[in-house]
Every structure is written in C-alpha cells, then in structure tokens.
Amino acid sequence: xxxxxxxxxxxxxxxxxxxxxxxxxxxxxxxxxxxxxxxxxxxxxxxxxxxxxxxxxxxxxxxxxxxxxxxxxxxxxxxxxxxxxxxxxxxxxxxxxxxxxxxxxxxxxxxxxxxxxxxxxxxxxxxxxxx
Amino acid sequence: xxxxxxxxxxxxxxxxxxxxxxxxxxxxxxxxxxxxxxxxxxxxxxxxxxxxxxxxxxxxxxxxxxxxxxxxxxxxxxxxxxxxxxxxxxxxxxxxxxxxxxxxxxxxxxxxxxxxxxxxxxxxxxxxxxxxxxxxxxxxxxxxxxxxxxxxxxxxxxxxxxxxxxxxxxxxxxxxxxxxxxxxxxxxxxxxxxxxxxxxxxxxxxxxxxxxxxxxxxxxxxxxxxxxxxxx
Numbered sequence: 001x002x003x004x005x006x007x008x009x010x011x012x013x014x015x016x017x018x019x020x021x022x023x024x025x026x027x028x029x030x031x032x033x034x035x036x037x038x039x040x041x042x043x044x045x046x047x048x049x050x051x052x053x054x055x056x057x058x059x060x061x062x063x064x065x066x067x068x069x070x071x072x073x074x075x076x077x078x079x080x081x082x083x084x085x086x087x088x089x090x091x092x093x094x095x096x097x098x099x100x101x102x103x104x105x106x107x108x109x110x111x112x113x114x115x116x117x118x119x120x121x122x123x124x125x126x127x128x129x130x131x
Numbered sequence: 132x133x134x135x136x137x138x139x140x141x142x143x144x145x146x147x148x149x150x151x152x153x154x155x156x157x158x159x160x161x162x163x164x165x166x167x168x169x170x171x172x173x174x175x176x177x178x179x180x181x182x183x184x185x186x187x188x189x190x191x192x193x194x195x196x197x198x199x200x201x202x203x204x205x206x207x208x209x210x211x212x213x214x215x216x217x218x219x220x221x222x223x224x225x226x227x228x229x230x231x232x233x234x235x236x237x238x239x240x241x242x243x244x245x246x247x248x249x250x251x252x253x254x255x256x257x258x259x260x261x262x263x264x265x266x267x268x269x270x271x272x273x274x275x276x277x278x279x280x281x282x283x284x285x286x287x288x289x290x291x292x293x294x295x296x297x298x299x300x301x302x303x304x305x306x307x308x309x310x311x312x313x314x315x316x317x318x319x320x321x322x323x324x325x326x327x328x329x330x331x332x333x334x335x336x337x338x339x340x341x342x343x344x345x346x347x348x349x350x351x352x353x354x355x356x357x358x359x360x361x362x363x
Binding site for chain 1: 162180181182183184185186188191192195196199200203298
C-alpha cells in the first residue's frame, strides 16, 4: 500500500482530479446527477486501483497478464467502452424525443392557425364583441 | 392525400393543382420538412392544409406528423404522394383500389412491376434489386420496389404508423414493420414520370445507409414485440 513510485502518485492525482472535476461540474449544474454517476464510478475504480497496486498485481497474475499496469489499461478501456455505449443509448432516446417534439410542434402550429382563423371569422361576424 | 415536401417549391404548386383535379373530394395535406427554399412561404397560398416541421427530421418524421394530423382530423385512408411530383396523380386510384376493397392495409405503388415502364439508372437499380430480394424473402411476398414513396394506407396502417412509422428514409423498413405487425401489404404497378423538378434524395451514400438499416431491421424486427392494435 506504500507509495513506491511517481507513476502511482500521478495515477492517484489524476483519479482524484477526475472525481473532483465531475463533482464540480455537477455543483455548477453543467452535468446532471444521473450522468455524473458513471464518471464517479470510473473515478472511484481508478482511485482504488492506483492506491492498492497489489490488486493489479494479484489480478494480473490471476488473469495471466505479465505486465500488471496493462490491467489498469484494460479496466480503463472497458469503462470507456461502457460509457460510450451508454451515451449512444441516451442520444438515441433524445433523438426520438426531439423528433416527436418537432412533430407535435408542427401539429400545434396547425391547431393555432386553425383557432386564429376561427377567431378571425367570429370577430368579422360580430364586430361589437371585439375588445 | 399526404405530401411530404423537402425543398419542393418548384414542383409543389403544379402537384397540388394536379392532385386537386384528380381527387376533388380528398383533403390535401403538405408536410414541409424544414425546407430551406420557398416551400414554407408558398404553403399558405396553396389552399391546402399544411404542417411545417421546425427542424429537419427526414421522411419518417414527416409522414408520422402527417398521419397523426390525418388521424386527429378523422381521416382513415391516406395516400402518400411525394412532393417532387414524380408520382402520377392519375394513378392514385390504382393504389387506393385494394384498400377501398378492404383487401389489404397498405399498398405500395411499384415502378418495376410489369407494365410500369420505368428504369432507374444502373447502380441504383442494382441496389434496389438486392433490397427487393431481401425484403421479399423477409415478408414472404414478392416486392419489386422497396424504396417506393408512393403508398396508400388503410385505417389500421394509419393508426399504427401515426406513432410507429420508422424514422429517416425508411421505406423498406416500413414494409417489414407492417408485415411484422400482421398488416396486409400489397404492391401494384404504376407508371412513373420523371420528377417535375428537384433531384432524387437517393444518393449512393444514402442507398448504403438504407441497405444497412434494412439489414439490421431484418435481423431485429422479428425479435421485437408487435404493437397491440389500437395502441396509439
């Protein structure tokens, strides 16, 4: 658990920075809570891995990986992959909702025109009731 | 009659005139898919009902909006005629006939059935052949023109598609969707015109994208739950 080399310090610092940046973004309202979660989980996982280097060594031995830091890389790639898949799903949902919104706006626009025309006709028929 | 229009200012007035002459009793709805030309300014003067989408969504969203409008207005049979004027208005009766007779729920007007006398440029025709073979095999019914935009929809199809019409440039997927949900589809030959103005929206890249989506739809649609009838 002891800090042995500079790279470990840097790894801890970067992971901490990630967590702090995400929390700051949420605080400012630039990132909503639901989307911050996936990043906080990433940051926490990186933090744990960079603190306890043993986990890397043990899991590397267990997985048959000769170079323990490669496990870290593997974890990072995995999280990146999951995150982009997750965001593709989010974007797809947003696209569907935006399209619906555009369609509904067009329908409401048509309804407004119709009601305006109706109101215009009524006013023309009975000018005394005009405000 | 539902006319999806994207930058069709040049052909639209002529088309509306012809449609009105051919089908005097039918309502005409033009849905403007955020055109960048004068289409939007033309609409109020055409004497038709119209919708205008505030951002570009592609044919799928345009048709969905149009069908929902039609549904709310109490129309239950809708003919889709493209705004470029390439679909001959005098053949609307042909695509409508099987729906009026209650035989099917949706009809495609095919340019390639025997007697249609229309030939698309070589590579496009080849791509369409492949698509046609796919779609035909998937719905176990011979389809010769899976990218046709000339359609007639009966009540069941209007209800289904007002919410579930596929997005983008979706005609082949539409055939699969209809068949998957147990709607009866048929194809009738139509004689095509050259488009009055404007260019085909089928570029090579788009044909590739359509082919990819159709392939995906072929794989995934059968796995999807069907839409319960009457679920709008």
